[in-house]
Amino acid sequence: MEEKIQTLWEEVRELSLGVTPIDRLHAPPTPLQFLRDYISPNKPCIISNAIHHWPATTLWPSTSYLLHTLSSSAVSLHLTPIGRADSLTPHPTTPSSLCFASAHVQSTPFDEALMFIRNSNQHSKFVAYLQQQNDCFRSEYSSLAADCESDIHWASEAIGCLPEAVNLWIGNHLSETSFHKDHYENIYAVITGEKHFLLLPPTDVHRMYIRDYPAAHYIYSQDTGEFALELDDPVRYVPWCSVNPYPSPENKEKEVSKFPLFFEGPKPFEVTVNAGEILYLPSMWFHHVRQTPDGSGLTIALNYWYDMPFDIKYAYFNFLQSIHYSSPLHTPTLDGLKHEESCSYACTCNSMKELNAKTYPASEDATDGLNNSMS
Numbered sequence: 001m002e003e004k005i006q007t008l009w010e011e012v013r014e015l016s017l018g019v020t021p022i023d024r025l026h027a028p029p030t031p032l033q034f035l036r037d038y039i040s041p042n043k044p045c046i047i048s049n050a051i052h053h054w055p056a057t058t059l060w061p062s063t064s065y066l067l068h069t070l071s072s073s074a075v076s077l078h079l080t081p082i083g084r085a086d087s088l089t090p091h092p093t094t095p096s097s098l099c100f101a102s103a104h105v106q107s108t109p110f111d112e113a114l115m116f117i118r119n120s121n122q123h124s125k126f127v128a129y130l131q132q133q134n135d136c137f138r139s140e141y142s143s144l145a146a147d148c149e150s151d152i153h154w155a156s157e158a159i160g161c162l163p164e165a166v167n168l169w170i171g172n173h174l175s176e177t178s179f180h181k182d183h184y185e186n187i188y189a190v191i192t193g194e195k196h197f198l199l200l201p202p203t204d205v206h207r208m209y210i211r212d213y214p215a216a217h218y219i220y221s222q223d224t225g226e227f228a229l230e231l232d233d234p235v236r237y238v239p240w241c242s243v244n245p246y247p248s249p250e251n252k253e254k255e256v257s258k259f260p261l262f263f264e265g266p267k268p269f270e271v272t273v274n275a276g277e278i279l280y281l282p283s284m285w286f287h288h289v290r291q292t293p294d295g296s297g298l299t300i301a302l303n304y305w306y307d308m309p310f311d312i313k314y315a316y317f318n319f320l321q322s323i324h325y326s327s328p329l330h331t332p333t334l335d336g337l338k339h340e341e342s343c344s345y346a347c348t349c350n351s352m353k354e355l356n357a358k359t360y361p362a363s364e365d366a367t368d369g370l371n372n373s374m375s
């Protein structure tokens with residue numbers, strides 16, 4: 001079985017993705033072209049010259065414009081100790097194992113939030129990231145609505161609906177989003193700065209070592225300037241990718257031996273999305289995201305989440321995910337993989353709401369790598 005799964009990784013690259021899989025289009029595609037060449041084959045692409053007509057591209061790099069326009073807004077600010085929200089960290093009571101930690105989220109006046117992001121560095125008490133994957137652009141940033149389009153018309157026409165959520169992301173070089181996948185067709189537009197994505201197709205699911213981790217959340221105390229990490233009550237388990245693609249040099253060897261299918265298999269596709277460009281990130285693709293800020297210290301992006309088609313591809317992916325990959329290299333004795341044997345990967349949820357609401361013991365069927373706090 002293992003050999004057949006590895007053949008699948010190769011065939012997907014040979015037959016569908018190609019050697020340079022991330023096409024760069026120099027103008028927006030027609031709806032038909034987008035549907036035929038990218039959505040149907042579940043294939044990413046980058047589109048230049050698609051948002052140059054948005055006032056946002058000239059206005060948002062100016063901090064004074066943002067401060068003026070959002071002066072009376074309260075926004076959801078995510079605080080973490082080192083910039084990794086929604087990611088794995090040592091368990092608060094048994095540090096030899098891992099838990100899934102969500103950020104401390106606080107409603108903050110926009111000017112204060114921006115100051116926190118710009119002042120976040122390796123020596124500060126926290127790293128701040130403005131993001132909330134619940135349609136935050138339309139709910140919290142409505143005074144910026146006229147600066148961009150309410151939907152991406154060629155995508156809406158191709159997909160046959162309007163976006164279900166539009167989310168704004170404002171961060172600095174320390175904010176990092178760990179490997180995961182979403183049940184959305186994602187049209188990700190970078191307004192200022194750069195975003196660096198690592199991408200892997202859904203067929204590589206076994207290389208991500210998705211395991212059930214106990215959910216925890218950070219609590220930041222203004223008084224002490226320190227974080228506490230608390231387990232969620234009631235206990236919940238979040239199925240999440242175990243792989244950190246950028247281990248520190250001292251951990252590299254250990255990580256490679258824990259996750260050989262990731263580190264020794266085909267390299268993830270690396271894509272930098274520059275200011276003014278759009279990435280089409282197909283549904284169910286695994287993605288890891290880092291960023292480089294612009295001259296004012298910020299990276300700003302807007303993403304449009306469209307409902308994915310729950311079609312035959314989705315059924316195939318779920319089936320693949322339900323197959324246990326038991327390579328001899330892939331032993332269940334490694335640190336942090338405590339749930340390995342009990343974990344089944346069948347995804348039985350069809351909607352984000354269902355996924356978000358789901359609370360289940362570790363050994364029951366898992367959903368896929370979708371964060372409860374994410375969207």
Ligand SMILES: O=C(O)CCC(=O)C(=O)O
Pocket residue numbers: 169176177182186188195287289301303
């Ligand atoms: O920009 C980021 O930090 C993460 C983006 C992401 O995960 C998404 O759009 O689904």
